[in-house]
Amino acid sequence: MKEDFESLLMDSFIDNEPLEGTVVKGTVVAIEKDLAIIDVGLKTEGRVALKEFGQAGRDGTIQVGSEVEVYVDRVENAMGEAVLSREKARREESWVKLEALHAKNERVEGIIFNQVKGGFTVDLEGAVAFLPRSQVDIRPIRDIGPLMNVPQPFQILKMDKRRGNIVVSRRAILEESRAEQRSEIVQQLEEGQVVDGVVKNITDYGAFVDLGGIDGLLHVTDIAWRRVNHPTEVLQIGETIKVQIIRINHESHRISLGMKQLQADPWEGIEAKYPVQAKFTGRVTNITDYGAFVELEPGIEGLIHVSEMSWTKKNVHPGKIVSTSQEVEVVVLEVDPDKRRISLGLKQTLSNPWESFAEKYPVGSDIEGEVKNKTEFGLFIGLDGDVDGMVHLSDLDWNRSGEEALDAYNRGDIVRARVLDVDVDKERISLGIKQLGGDPYAEAGDTVRKGAVVTGTVTEVNDGGIEVQISDTDLTAFIRRSDLSRDRNDQRPERFSKGEKVDARVTQFDRKTNRISLSIKALEIAEEKEAVAQYGSSDSGASLGDILGAALKDREKN
Numbered sequence: 001m002k003e004d005f006e007s008l009l010m011d012s013f014i015d016n017e018p019l020e021g022t023v024v025k026g027t028v029v030a031i032e033k034d035l036a037i038i039d040v041g042l043k044t045e046g047r048v049a050l051k052e053f054g055q056a057g058r059d060g061t062i063q064v065g066s067e068v069e070v071y072v073d074r075v076e077n078a079m080g081e082a083v084l085s086r087e088k089a090r091r092e093e094s095w096v097k098l099e100a101l102h103a104k105n106e107r108v109e110g111i112i113f114n115q116v117k118g119g120f121t122v123d124l125e126g127a128v129a130f131l132p133r134s135q136v137d138i139r140p141i142r143d144i145g146p147l148m149n150v151p152q153p154f155q156i157l158k159m160d161k162r163r164g165n166i167v168v169s170r171r172a173i174l175e176e177s178r179a180e181q182r183s184e185i186v187q188q189l190e191e192g193q194v195v196d197g198v199v200k201n202i203t204d205y206g207a208f209v210d211l212g213g214i215d216g217l218l219h220v221t222d223i224a225w226r227r228v229n230h231p232t233e234v235l236q237i238g239e240t241i242k243v244q245i246i247r248i249n250h251e252s253h254r255i256s257l258g259m260k261q262l263q264a265d266p267w268e269g270i271e272a273k274y275p276v277q278a279k280f281t282g283r284v285t286n287i288t289d290y291g292a293f294v295e296l297e298p299g300i301e302g303l304i305h306v307s308e309m310s311w312t313k314k315n316v317h318p319g320k321i322v323s324t325s326q327e328v329e330v331v332v333l334e335v336d337p338d339k340r341r342i343s344l345g346l347k348q349t350l351s352n353p354w355e356s357f358a359e360k361y362p363v364g365s366d367i368e369g370e371v372k373n374k375t376e377f378g379l380f381i382g383l384d385g386d387v388d389g390m391v392h393l394s395d396l397d398w399n400r401s402g403e404e405a406l407d408a409y410n411r412g413d414i415v416r417a418r419v420l421d422v423d424v425d426k427e428r429i430s431l432g433i434k435q436l437g438g439d440p441y442a443e444a445g446d447t448v449r450k451g452a453v454v455t456g457t458v459t460e461v462n463d464g465g466i467e468v469q470i471s472d473t474d475l476t477a478f479i480r481r482s483d484l485s486r487d488r489n490d491q492r493p494e495r496f497s498k499g500e501k502v503d504a505r506v507t508q509f510d511r512k513t514n515r516i517s518l519s520i521k522a523l524e525i526a527e528e529k530e531a532v533a534q535y536g537s538s539d540s541g542a543s544l545g546d547i548l549g550a551a552l553k554d555r556e557k558n
């Protein structure tokens with residue numbers, strides 16, 4: 001009875017030992033199907049799945065009598081059995097090792113064994129870590145199959161034992177190794193050195209070339225002396241090419257490469273090869289808003305500025321004059337070897353239409369053309385050679401104002417005009433329509449001169465005065481209200497009527513503007529002075545009134 005009590009007491013002590021949550025050693029006492037029966041010194045044995053001894057490709061072969069470490073999850077479950085786990089035991093062992101390695105920033109070894117959302121799971125000798133997809137390799141890889149179930153090094157990025165989270169990176173290991181390798185390779189390279197490389201990747205701006213462990217950038221502008229719109233025009237991925245090292249940045253390990261530098265520079269001696277004013281044939285390679293580029297030979301391009309494309313098409317996009325790949329004849333206008341620029345002209349290969357017009361229609365010639373446009377300052381007339389001439393408002397009509405004369409014309413009208421001036425340098429042609437009918441002001445001669453007395457017929461009456469047609473001429477003149485009479489009471493336009501004849505004195509005749517001013521008032525004052533001079537010198541004793549009366553009678557007789 002005493003022995004039974006002692007046995008029960010000892011069992012109670014065993015049960016109370018803090019075994020749960022710890023790793024203990026046990027012995028495999030039996031193997032049943034896919035389970036291992038393990039004795040860890042408790043009342044009953046525990047069962048552990050055999051797969052926990054061979055997880056992630058490890059050799060986990062066990063047999064009866066094998067000693068193993070297991071994690072005691074529970075001392076006794078509802079079935080009266082101990083709940084054991086080999087996987088948790090391995091995880092506990094791993095966490096201790098991993099925390100020590102992480103503290104020293106050392107690498108760990110693991111096996112990628114499964115794919116999950118956003119990445120993969122890695123077995124770190126029992127502890128399961130997360131490997132983000134972005135941390136698998138330096139560059140994105142499509143097929144991760146070759147990396148699965150293969151022991152390889154990783155860098156621990158983060159650990160949280162409370163949550164059981166571990167994040168690792170394979171990329172950090174590769175970058176570190178690559179940096180060491182790049183540093184060694186860069187030390188062996190020199191600027192100006194010619195090496196072989198393999199085209200690894202192609203972008204819009206160039207190609208990355210593998211120089212045997214380190215990449216260099218071959219910019220699109222350094223592929224060839226000629227224009228290369230895209231690297232794929234010249235290069236293919238996987239192709240082996242010969243390049244020259246242009247620049248090396250030893251701090252960033254960036255290497256700039258060139259292919260064209262291995263060929264002769266076509267710009268050497270360019271001025272002798274393409275003299276100014278010489279004609280050449282080239283191919284249009286590119287068209288922009290400001291002009292077109294023409295390839296004269298591989299590596300040599302010149303620009304035809306939009307202003308040098310056509311004599312007459314001034315506001316037209318270059319793409320409407322030339323097209324890409326078109327063969328064109330050009331004239332060299334300027335060569336700048338320092339800036340590697342050649343200015344070309346397309347219109348210079350054709351005759352200057354303004355020079356041709358001046359030769360065919362000298363000043364004084366009469367021409368015919370279509371009204372192309374009406375503006376506030378005149379008419380534009382289409383002429384031979386696809387050029388335009390302008391008739392200014394002042395050259396439309398001798399007698400009517402420019403605005404009045406302009407209303408008589410419409411776009412599309414065919415008109416005749418006289419060539420007044422041709423300015424080849426400014427590309428301007430001045431025309432006149434009124435000059436076709438002769439100059440009535442010149443034909444009037446001495447009849448209409450300042451101080452002369454003329455007779456005119458009233459053609460229009462308005463508040464400001466009257467307009468009259470000067471007799472025996474095609475000229476019109478205006479008499480202002482203040483010039484209608486010496487007497488202020490008679491300075492009323494309404495006392496005149498259309499068709500009435502009046503005498504007036506010419507007070508102004510401006511040949512530059514062809515403007516004539518008449519005055520009845522000035523005539524009256526002049527006649528009064530003349531009468532005073534004529535009659536005032538006699539000894540008749542007549543009064544001033546008598547003298548004026550006699551002068552008026554003489555005027556009426558005349």
